[in-house]
Amino acid sequence: MGDKAHTHPGAAGRAVAADQxxxxRNVVLVGHSGAGKTTLVEALALTAGALNRAGRVEDGGCVSDYDDIEHRQQRSxxxxxxxxxxxxxxxxxLDTPGYADFVGELxxxxxxxxxxxxxxxxxDGVDGSTRMVWEECAAVGMPRAIVVTHLEAARADxxxxxxxxxxxxxxxxxxAVLPLYLPLHGPEGPDGHAPVxxxxxxLTQKLFDYSTGERKESEPGEDQLPRMDEARNRLIEGIISESEDETLMDRYLGGERVDVETLIKDLERAVARAAFFPVLPAAPAAEGARQGLxxxxxxxxxxxxxxxxxEREAPTVTTLDGTPRELKPCDxxxxxxxEVVKTASDPYVGRVSLVRVFSGTLRPDETVHVSGHGLADRGHEDHDVDERVxxxxxxxxxxxxxVPQAVAGDLVSVAKLNRAETGDTLSAKDEPLLMAPWEMPDPLLPLAIxxxxxxxxxxxxxGLARLVAEDPTMRLEQNQDTHQVVLWCLGEAHADVALERLRTRYGVQVDVVPHRVSLRETFATKAAGRGRHVKQSGxxxxxxxxxxxxxxxxxxSGIxxxxxxxxxxxxxxFIPSVEKGVRAQAAKGVAAGYxxxxxxxxxxxxxxxxxxxxxxxxxxxxALALREAAADAKIHLLEPVAEVSVLVGDDxxxxxxxxLSGRRGRVLGTEQVAGGRTLVRAEVPEIEISRYAVDLRSLSHGxxxxxxxxxxxxxxxPQVAERVRQQERAAS
Incomplete structure (x- = not known):
């Protein structure tokens, strides 16, 4: 921010610690897949001295060696x-995946x-999903900055x-979205592209040359001042407009020169309170260089x-009976x-929980209370147990x-919390508390296995229990009607990762089978039946x-x-016996087995x-009487219909x-939503929207x-019912 010259302040190969x-600083990197988040993290770690020039930590391993699946799929x-x-x-x-299927990790x-x-x-520019995350951050007042990568691309501007x-x-x-720095370009190459x-x-009107792999400061030349002045004046006006000193703008417009230190302090305050969003260019270090641009x-x-x-407000916390509990911010x-923000399995140490401490200090070998809201509809049980850290x-x-401890504000990995799952709260065993839950996306792509x-x-x-314990965006369903085991996922890539983890991490090989919806039968016309059960055998x-x-x-209406x-x-x-027989046969079906x-x-x-x-x-x-009645009647096959609400850009x-109409859907209405979006409400047969999570993403570009x-x-x-019956006969 102050354009200070740095050499090597990091601590390569040593554990970093924070006592207060x-x-x-806890910073999450957000962006679409391929934007360069992981590359930027590695470049920052190299500059800070946490990596050597080969991109490896001193005691072995690469910063990006997180998951074998990531290497096979070539994405986070x-x-x-x-x-x-x-x-x-x-x-x-905090490096997050950019692909929409892993929004739970984001x-x-x-x-x-x-x-x-x-x-x-x-x-590549800014995609729609990145805009949506920006809006989410804006809604909670999270400070943000923008880093522009891939400056080496031929069409980069x-x-x-x-x-x-x-x-x-x-x-x-x-x-409020303005650059703090402009890139300097070297001589044009044979392809006509001038590298940065x-x-x-x-603000300081200084040049910082990275061409040698070390940051060197110098003064700008006369030919560079005109380009700088226009951008600088706009930046100063943007900073001053967010200044807490309401007289500063009038003084500036009146010709008064504002010193750089005042501008930097106002900039820092505006960024911290999410009123100003600086833009910075960045690029990884060239081979053999120590600092990336x-x-x-x-x-x-x-x-x-x-x-x-x-500076973050204390989270909303209650006792287990729902009584509000006031907390000081980050004490x-x-x-x-x-709170457990992520759960993973390690082949050597078992379950490992990534925990953010919001209050107090977490120490190893102490007993804590684990409490969770539970996500019963997703296969997660509620929690109210004591566990030893x-x-x-x-x-x-x-x-x-x-590390010896983790103070409020820090992140830490905790081993052997065997009952804790993502979203659970850790608190003192003699003072159990519960944090308000965070929003989880609803998995809408079924995978029958x-x-x-x-x-x-x-x-x-x-294996399935451990899988859903790690990933709260996944829902496990044991469908009593279709007798299928169904994993509800966020998309195809999410499903692929789930299957891969079952196979490689838990040693379970599964087959994917067609997903079936819960069909029903009913009589379309009145009918009569006679059941005769007469047997004599001594x-x-x-x-x-x-x-x-x-x-x-x-x-x-039911039965x-x-x-x-x-x-x-x-x-x-025997009247109850007749009713019992009727209901038992009804449960089995009378025509197609539904x-x-x-x-x-x-x-x-x-x-x-x-x-x-x-x-x-x-x-x-x-039962015989009911089957005879069905033989003489017209039987309708009933399908489940879902109410679907689609939030989509006006385009x-x-x-x-x-x-939706092509899926036999009935559009019930539309309504305008802020931000140039429309909410479309419709009723659609569930058999037509099994893959809608994938198709809608493609249709709307995410x-x-x-x-x-x-x-x-x-x-x-009738034509759809006949097709379903043929598929059932072929499957059997």
Whole structure:
């Protein structure tokens, strides 16, 4: 921020420590996949001295060696933490995946951080999902800055990208999104592209040359001043407009010169309170170089402009019975309140929990209370247990470096919390507390699976339990209607990672099978049936005859049983037997094997034998009567219909509505939403939206989101019903 010259303040290969919240910064890196977040993290770690020039920590391992799956898929799939030190400040860099399927990891990073670096590629621009995350950060007042990467790309234009960022992120005030530095270009190469070799500090009017791999400061030449002046004047006006000194703007416009130190202090305050969002260029170090372009400037911004954990409001906390509990912001001596923001499994130490401490101090080998809201609909049980904390360590890639404690404001890895899951609260065992939950995206892509072999079947249950314990964005369903095990995921990549982890981490091989929806049957017309169950084979025989009438009822009525027998044709003690037989057969179905619903079954007449009639006989006769009635009636196949709400940018509303109509959907209405978006409400058969999470993302270029909830079952069109029946016959 102050354009200070730095050489090598980091501590290579040593564990970083923070004794007080004021010496900690928690920063999450946000951006689309391929924007260069992980590369930037490595460049910052190299500049801070946490890595050597080969990009490796002193005691082995690379900062990006997080997960074998990431190497195979060539993209980040999980949140990772890289701690570095700069000017005596510990910086926890939280690197998040940019792919939409792993938004749960992004949300965890946002929960654990106090500020955000939005990483934008000069070659690709700003996508819709990045805009949406910016809006989320704005809603909670999180300080933000923008780092423009890929400046080496042939079509890269930093000034143009700054304008794009101001347009995308500065909806309320474009002058709040301005560059602090401009890139310096070297001589043009054979391809006509001039590489970026340094930066111009607009406030101090200093040049910083990175061409040798070491940051060197110099004065600008006369030919560079005109380019600097326009950008500098606009930056100064942007900073002054956010100054707490309301007279400063008038004095500046009146010709008074504002000194650089005043501007820097106002800038730091504006950034910390999320009123100003600086833009900085950055690039990784060239081979053999020690400092990447712009990395010193980014580290300066983080340490001087981003807030400490002390400046974050205390989280909303209650006792376990719901009584509010007031906390001081980030008090190391206060009651212990920490949250599990990520859960992972290590083949050597077992479960490892990444924890953000919000209050108090967490120490190894102490007993804490683990409490959680539970996500029963996602296969997560509620928690209210005491557990002993294992070793505390600081993650660095695959490395875990032991630390003696973690104070309020810090992040730490905790070993052997076997019951704690992501989102759970850790507190003192004699003063259990519970943090308000954070929003989790709803998984809407079903993945039906079955064990590949008998050996896999024995391990499947435990493997799935551990999988969903690590990932709260995944929902496990044991569907009682279809008898399928279904993993609900956020997208195809999310599903692929889940299957890979089951196979490699938990040793469970599964097969993916077609997902089935819960169909039903009902009578479309009134029908009658007679069930006769008469058998004689020595001793007591079986004798039961009953006559029924079946008529359709409105949707949602279930099965209604009516007794209209007169004259004791069916003895009173066997009436419940008839009803039991009817309901048992209805559960099995009468045509295609799906449960029968929404009918009234009336028992009209029957016959009994004084010796051979029994409960079992009348149950069997009732089932036969219901099947006979179905044989003479028209049977409708009922399909579940979902209420779907799609939030989409105005540019894609027409395409979304057309697509929903093509899925046999009925659009119920639309309404305008702030930010140039529209909410489309529709009813769509569930069989048509199994892959809607994937298709909508493609249709809207990742800018739309939707939710769904069951509405009702209704008759399926005959041609669709016949197709379903053919598929069922082929599968069997």
């Amino acid at each position: 919240p004021a010496s900690i 799939v999980q949140l990772s933490v890289v701690p570095v030190t700069w000017d005596g400040i510990k910086i926890n860099l 949300r965890a990073g946002l929960r654990a951080a106090d500020a955000a670096l939005f990483v934008v590629s000069a070659a 930093f000034e143009e990208m700054t304008r794009v960022c101001a347009e995308a992120f500065g909806a309320e005030d474009p002058d 070799t340094g930066l111009v500090g607009l 712009g990395t010193v400037e980014v580290l300066e911004l983080i340490t001087r402009g981003f807030p400490t954990p002390l 190391p001596d206060g009651p212990l309140v920490a 294992g070793a505390l360590s600081m993650p660095f890639g695959k490395q875990q470096r032991p 079955q064990a590949h072999s008998k050996a896999d079947e024995d391990k499947l249950s435990q 001793g007591h025989g079986q004798y039961a005859i009953c006559e029924i009438e079946v008529e359709p009822l409105p949707g949602g 209604e049983f009516v007794d209209k027998v007169v004259g004791g044709a069916v003895p009173r003690q 449960p029968l619903v929404d009918v009234r079954v009336t028992l009209l007449d029957g016959k009994a034998h004084s010796v051979d009639s029994s409960d079992a006989a009348f149950q069997t006769a009732a 894609y509303v027409g395409a979304v509505m057309s697509d 800018t739309a989101r939707f939710d769904r909830r069951y509405a009702r079952h209704e008759p399926m069109p």
